[in-house]
Amino acid sequence: MSNLMSGSKILLECLAREGVDTMFGYPGGVTLPFYDAMYDHPLRHVLVRHEENAAFAAQGYARSTGRVGVCCATSGPGATNLTTGLVDAMMDSIPIVALTGQVSTKLMGSDAFQEADTFGITRACTKHNFLVKTLADLPQAVHEAFYIASTGRPGPVLVDVPKDVFQAQAHYVPVTTIHLPGYKVHTDGHAGQIRRAAHMMWEAKRPFIYAGGGIIASNASGELKELVEILDAPTVCTLMGLGALPADHPNFISLPGMHGSYAANMGMTEADLLIALGVRFDDRVTGRLAAFAPHAKVIHVDIDAAEIGKNRAADLPIVGDAKRVLSKLNKILAELAPAHAAINADGRKAWWGQVRGWQEEHPLAPEFSTSEIKPQHLMAEIDRISGGKAIVCSDVGQHQMWAAQLIRFNQPRLWINSGGLGSMGFGLPAALGAQFANPGKLVFSIGGDGGFQMSIPELSTIASYGLPIKIIVMNNGYLGMVRQWQELFYNNRLSSVTLDCFPDAEKLAGAYGFPGRTVENPADLASALQTAVNEPGPYLLNVKVSPFENVYPMVPAGGAINEMVLCDAKPVAVAQ
Amino acid sequence: MLQVISLLLENKPGALMRVTGLLGARGYNIESLTVARTTDSALSRMTIVVDVDPPLRKQVIKQMNKLVNVLQASDLTESPSVARELVLMRVRSTMEARASVLKEAEIFGARVIDSSMEGFALEATGDSEKLDEFIDVMRSYGEIEVTRSGTVAVTLEPRKLRLSSPVPTGAPKTTNTPTPANGVINA
Ligand SMILES: Cc1ncc(C[n+]2csc(CCOP(=O)(O)OP(=O)(O)O)c2C)c(N)n1
Numbered sequence: 190m191s192n193l194m195s196g197s198k199i200l201l202e203c204l205a206r207e208g209v210d211t212m213f214g215y216p217g218g219v220t221l222p223f224y225d226a227m228y229d230h231p232l233r234h235v236l237v238r239h240e241e242n243a244a245f246a247a248q249g250y251a252r253s254t255g256r257v258g259v260c261c262a263t264s265g266p267g268a269t270n271l272t273t274g275l276v277d278a279m280m281d282s283i284p285i286v287a288l289t290g291q292v293s294t295k296l297m298g299s300d301a302f303q304e305a306d307t308f309g310i311t312r313a314c315t316k317h318n319f320l321v322k323t324l325a326d327l328p329q330a331v332h333e334a335f336y337i338a339s340t341g342r343p344g345p346v347l348v349d350v351p352k353d354v355f356q357a358q359a360h361y362v363p364v365t366t367i368h369l370p371g372y373k374v375h376t377d378g379h380a381g382q383i384r385r386a387a388h389m390m391w392e393a394k395r396p397f398i399y400a401g402g403g404i405i406a407s408n409a410s411g412e413l414k415e416l417v418e419i420l421d422a423p424t425v426c427t428l429m430g431l432g433a434l435p436a437d438h439p440n441f442i443s444l445p446g447m448h449g450s451y452a453a454n455m456g457m458t459e460a461d462l463l464i465a466l467g468v469r470f471d472d473r474v475t476g477r478l479a480a481f482a483p484h485a486k487v488i489h490v491d492i493d494a495a496e497i498g499k500n501r502a503a504d505l506p507i508v509g510d511a512k513r514v515l516s517k518l519n520k521i522l523a524e525l526a527p528a529h530a531a532i533n534a535d536g537r538k539a540w541w542g543q544v545r546g547w548q549e550e551h552p553l554a555p556e557f558s559t560s561e562i563k564p565q566h567l568m569a570e571i572d573r574i575s576g577g578k579a580i581v582c583s584d585v586g587q588h589q590m591w592a593a594q595l596i597r598f599n600q601p602r603l604w605i606n607s608g609g610l611g612s613m614g615f616g617l618p619a620a621l622g623a624q625f626a627n628p629g630k631l632v633f634s635i636g637g638d639g640g641f642q643m644s645i646p647e648l649s650t651i652a653s654y655g656l657p658i659k660i661i662v663m664n665n666g667y668l669g670m671v672r673q674w675q676e677l678f679y680n681n682r683l684s685s686v687t688l689d690c691f692p693d694a695e696k697l698a699g700a701y702g703f704p705g706r707t708v709e710n711p712a713d714l715a716s717a718l719q720t721a722v723n724e725p726g727p728y729l730l731n732v733k734v735s736p737f738e739n740v741y742p743m744v745p746a747g748g749a750i751n752e753m754v755l756c757d758a759k760p761v762a763v764a765q
Numbered sequence: 766m767l768q769v770i771s772l773l774l775e776n777k778p779g780a781l782m783r784v785t786g787l788l789g790a791r792g793y794n795i796e797s798l799t800v801a802r803t804t805d806s807a808l809s810r811m812t813i814v815v816d817v818d819p820p821l822r823k824q825v826i827k828q829m830n831k832l833v834n835v836l837q838a839s840d841l842t843e844s845p846s847v848a849r850e851l852v853l854m855r856v857r858s859t860m861e862a863r864a865s866v867l868k869e870a871e872i873f874g875a876r877v878i879d880s881s882m883e884g885f886a887l888e889a890t891g892d893s894e895k896l897d898e899f900i901d902v903m904r905s906y907g908e909i910e911v912t913r914s915g916t917v918a919v920t921l922e923p924r925k926l927r928l929s930s931p932v933p934t935g936a937p938k939t940t941n942t943p944t945p946a947n948g949v950i951n952a
Pocket residue numbers: 584585586587588589611612613614636637638639640641663665667668669670671
């Protein structure tokens with residue numbers, strides 16, 4: 190018998206069985222045998238320039254496709270560098286599998302060279318993790334990892350593989366079933382609850398739909414649109430849910446919360462029924478919880494039972510997959526429509542009147558100036574070029590909020606950002622992953638001058654693979670979001686937020702062999718963006734914008750969401 | 766009041782760490798924790814006594830139930846259950862006091878498991894408050910050394926154990942189809 194295979198080869202076989210075509214990673218001592226096996230294997234390994242970016246790129250791949258993203262790192266520093274990306278995926282429920290090398294089993298626990306307790310460290314960074322101590326357990330662990338990452342509430346799973354397990358030889362027998370008796374996934378919502386929800390919806394006078402990342406995770410956009418149209422309810426999509434309902438849909442309001450629109454936050458506050466779908470009542474959405482949606486009954490649909498009642502009690506909980514629950518719900522709503530739609534039709538008409546009124550009173554409209562580029566102007570231009578169809582990967586800060594407010598997304602999986610963890614340095618590597626997964630698509634990376642500088646090493650990766658990413662830096666010369674808080678709540682004592690010495694964009698991009706440019710005249714912005722988009726390869730566009738612009742509306746931390754600050758004025762400081 | 770949580774979990778490395786990590790992340794202090802395998806050696810039964818704010822108790826149980834290695838987590842605090850603890854104690858006693866020590870042990874239902882010139886080794890089970898009293902009484906006779914097992918509890922209400930069935934491996938065939946590539950194509 191000579192079909193002995195190494196652990197490395199077996200691992201590659203398992204990845205192939207899971208349909209993995211691309212992996213983002215960085216090699217090292219203990220993963221040498223694994224990388225050697227990759228040498229003549231069709232799986233594409235993308236060499237990033239930092240392991241954190243491998244995890245972010247895997248997320249960009251996963252977020253833009255719905256498939257599991259894969260990243261790989263060596264033991265010790267490689268594994269610890271992954272952790273931010275893992276926690277980020279955990280917070281935003283993104284399915285990724287991380288493979289890490291570990292020192293040989295004999296050396297484990299001896300402070301061997303490049304040893305870290307990856308299993309222990311990543312316990313808190315993952316949905317689940319595995320330490321594979323013998324080759325016999327490897328296939329099982331890998332398939333379990335993919336299953337856990339991609340089912341239920343998705344999330345990151347890590348598989349730690351010691352060097353001697355990569356090197357060991359075994360007869361490979363594919364694992365065809367896995368059994369996780371304690372892993373409970375509730376996909377079908379309770380039929381009785383779904384029926385009750387339908388009745389509540391028709392009986393409401395002021396229904397309001399609050400849709401989140403769960404809609405995107407369960408590919409339930411079609412079902413959401415149907416619901417919105419049957420019920421004709423105003424709808425907000427959270428920062429994680431943008432694109433779940435097309436932004437050009439007449440019922441779409443905006444994002445809600447800290448930097449949500451006036452209409453979104455007033456709508457939540459005045460609603461008598463909040464239909465919460467795949468959301469977690471995050472503090473950035475609810476503001477002061479006790480004052481959130483005070484008149485509303487809450488229907489909460491989520492696949493994760495632990496989300497129900499966590500922050501806001503649900504009057505009607507439904508634990509299940511959004512797609513399945515909504516498709517059943519829509520049927521019942523439609524059945525009930527002839528008898529029920531008229532019950533509160535007048536009330537719902539008046540409700541729309543109110544919502545449209547709020548939208549007109551304080552629209553989320555871009556601002557323009559002839560002397561400087563306003564950040565909002567930049568986002569409006571990107572919106573125009575995108576036409577609701579480009580993938581936009583954002584970093585974290587003011588630019589992220591303006592992008593979320595002003596760039597419209599007409600499909601799910603186009604808006605990619607670090608929502609829950611707010612990790613600076615996310616945007617560029619996420620764009621890298623998204624571009625690999627969507628080679629024909631227009632992909633923008635939008636970063637601040639701060640966050641972009643956390644990712645500069647990836648310019649090398651982008652150049653090396655010739656990825657046609659349009660890298661836009663919204664350069665305000667500051668760690669803008671922090672500067673905004675210092676201005677508003679710390680008497681404008683600007684402490685360590687000034688970013689001087691930003692590199693010359695043309696020279697920087699040129700150093701990597703692709704074009705770059707700085708624009709600061711508003712009249713040049715549109716053509717500069719068009720040049721970037723027309724360029725067949727990567728392009729770096731550094732856009733100098735007005736430095737002291739603040740993001741509004743803003744709900745100060747600890748405030749109620751209907752107490753928005755709408756423009757620059759002397760706001761009342763609220764304790765953090 | 767303390768919360769008593771009973772868990773049935775897989776007897777695997779790391780399973781305990783996941784449960785305690787969940788409590789540690791919230792800064793909770795574990796009063797006691799016992800774990801041992803069940804009649805099925807692939808499974809362990811764990812009893813945890815922990816100080817959790819009553820409004821958060823349900824949440825903690827739900828999060829424990831989410832752990833892949835946990836088959837079932839239940840709150841025994843307010844449901845019919847019995848809880849016991851074991852104490853092993855060495856008590857030094859003068860020759861004169863030996864008879865009283867033995868008498869006292871009998872009152873508490875403790876058993877003598879070792880006897881020497883210096884004193885006794887005793888074993889007692891009971892609810893935790895009773896054992897506190899027992900320890901106090903024994904301390905009055907002389908120097909003691911005590912090891913407590915922590916609470917073990919069993920529910921008196923059989924609960925249906927719902928387990929997941931095996932699933933085939935490999936890439937799912939139907940779900941998660943990527944968005945069609947009808948976006949903007951680079952000029
Ligand atoms: C890794 C990390 N460190 C710190 C922060 C805190 N933080 C949030 S926004 C921000 C400023 C970002 O500045 P920049 O990238 O220039 O974007 P801007 O807000 O100016 O658009 C900082 C420092 C963070 N979110 N992530």
